[in-house]
Amino acid sequence: MRVSDLVVRRIGRLTSWALPVLTDAALVIRGGRVAWVGADRDLPPDLAELPELDAGGAAVLPGLVDCHTHAVWAGSRRDDFTGRLSGAAYSPAGIHSTVAATRAASYDELRALAQQRITTMLGTGTTTAEVKSGYGLTVDDELKLLDVAASLTGPTVTTTYLGAHVVPQGRDRADYVDEVVATLPAAKARGAQWCDVFCDEGAFTVDEARLILTAAARHGFGLRIHAEQVAHTGAAALAAELGCASADHLDHVTVDDAHALAAADVVAVLVPVASLYTRSGRWGHARTLTEAGCTLAVATDCNPGTSWCESLPFAMQLACLEMGLPVETVLRAATVGGAKALRRDDVGHLGIGARGDLVVLDADHETDLLAHLGVNTISRTIVGGTPNG
């Protein structure tokens, strides 16, 4: 991780979350961390030697935090896409074709594909990204994917072991669950910080998920869970029971689930691109979760089958326009909300001491990131004080 000094001047509107929105602002990063924030005219005089970036009156936000991505895969799911336009329903079984293509790809091929996606994420404003395995589904292939994920540069990457994505074809369920559990120490040694389970109809049951995640907690993993996407199975309640850092998807969440998540401080991760891509027609869960007082995050769920999208702003736009969430709620969900889903308090905001991760918009108001569709409104992404990654 490069850390730099930088003065960002002439910020039209600065959203730091640590202060009210500041106009005509400046921000100083020293050693990769925010050292000063205030009015441009009040900038301390002893900064002459620091590199300077002129924001030209543009709006600045904390760097975006994408807390749910499956960015390491090979192959295409074009057929799933066209099939759903003919009325086919989403099924987790489509994952198997990506597993076959991913197993067939070399480390270098996978790394090149994933790095291209991560670089696209950076260009659309993401400064911290979670990246899951899950398209290997053998011990060696899962560890290869974790190695690829750990090698990615640009945004700060945290990696998640998702051996429990689906039961691989030709494998006995119970044997495979045992293998996932047995692989936890090796996954941890590869740097994986999180363990995730796709707990849903067509994937893993609540009991299987409990077994895997309980073992993962013993091995020091933080816990995440794919919950209530395809059907209501009780995965959200399990997330609350186990104190997962996040429960993700939640299209079929109930009011009781939502209250349980809020009480257990489990972040509710919305992935609206997946709802669009699978043509689920489900958007109401965002309001259910908000009304229960859950902390929300929004993420891309970047993956080949149900959300081929690296752009967190695109997901944020759907969170507004399809889920009906207000602008500030969505901006918080994509910054501090994502950070909380990753149990980070040093990113997602620009208070003193935070990492110097921020985005400069090609717009003078932060709302335009959400209101201007179909274009990239991010003009510069700064990670640890270093412009453009």
Added chain:
Amino acid sequence: MRVSDLVVRRIGRLTSWALPVLTDAALVIRGGRVAWVGADRDLPPDLAELPELDAGGAAVLPGLVDCHTHAVWAGSRRDDFTGRLSGAAYSPAGIHSTVAATRAASYDELRALAQQRITTMLGTGTTTAEVKSGYGLTVDDELKLLDVAASLTGPTVTTTYLGAHVVPQGRDRADYVDEVVATLPAAKARGAQWCDVFCDEGAFTVDEARLILTAAARHGFGLRIHAEQVAHTGAAALAAELGCASADHLDHVTVDDAHALAAADVVAVLVPVASLYTRSGRWGHARTLTEAGCTLAVATDCNPGTSWCESLPFAMQLACLEMGLPVETVLRAATVGGAKALRRDDVGHLGIGARGDLVVLDADHETDLLAHLGVNTISRTIVGGTPNG
């Protein structure tokens, strides 16, 4: 309009609509027009002197035709956007705030804003664009907007007089309709080829629209109509009665309307970004229109209040994912469909003699333009044989 010679080689998949999709193809443009299409290995030998573009195995499509845009405006409709997230319904009355900002802007300011939007359209694949007036609503301001529209470069632009966008504040309805009719000759002299009326609840009645469009036809304008967006008013039936080139929006179209449009050869222009942006929840009309046998086009409706989006691929993605239209239907709607809505037979396809307007994708399959969200999958746009406009 620049016209050039160009050989495009190593096309992975060429969709010309004149032939089945060709793989490993090449295409020759002479004097701005398609002169040869075929297998790369069969390229005629006498082309050594022509400039060459190596598509590197990428997919190539005809240049996109965006047949409905309001690209000339000043000011922001940020407040309408945030208001709708709080549950406010769309109303044409929001247009008045854009009218005020647009009247206050100089020709040069408007031209710079509109040119930036048109350049963004070009970068996202649009090689032919229709541009409407409609935010002036005085004789002088409407003519100023038509002058701006006619001055735009990049895609080939055709301009539309939309004096009948809404009745301006402080004006008598009947007087204003008379003024619109009286302005037709001056609008024609400014190069406007089309006359359009926003015929809907809160805008103009069917009788007012009939009066304006009938007069426009006498003055040699082609006719277009904003129909059945806010409510069902009979505007689609009027489009069929008058033989309009297109009827646009159509969210509230009936089965009878759809059959009337098909019988009268009126192109049905889908603008799904507006449906998303106004949070109408209406998507089913696309199927109604398809089932009636209408020719479909898809357009951005680029405007500040209800579709702030220059990207036709973004609109096409919604046509697939929200409207449930198949990939080929949407690709045709954005190329030959848009061309037919503008009564052009020389764009939207790549048959021999067509204009050399095409897009090279950053993908090896045309489906990826629709399946890969949140990024710009257009790598090169070629207008009249000239790469990147």
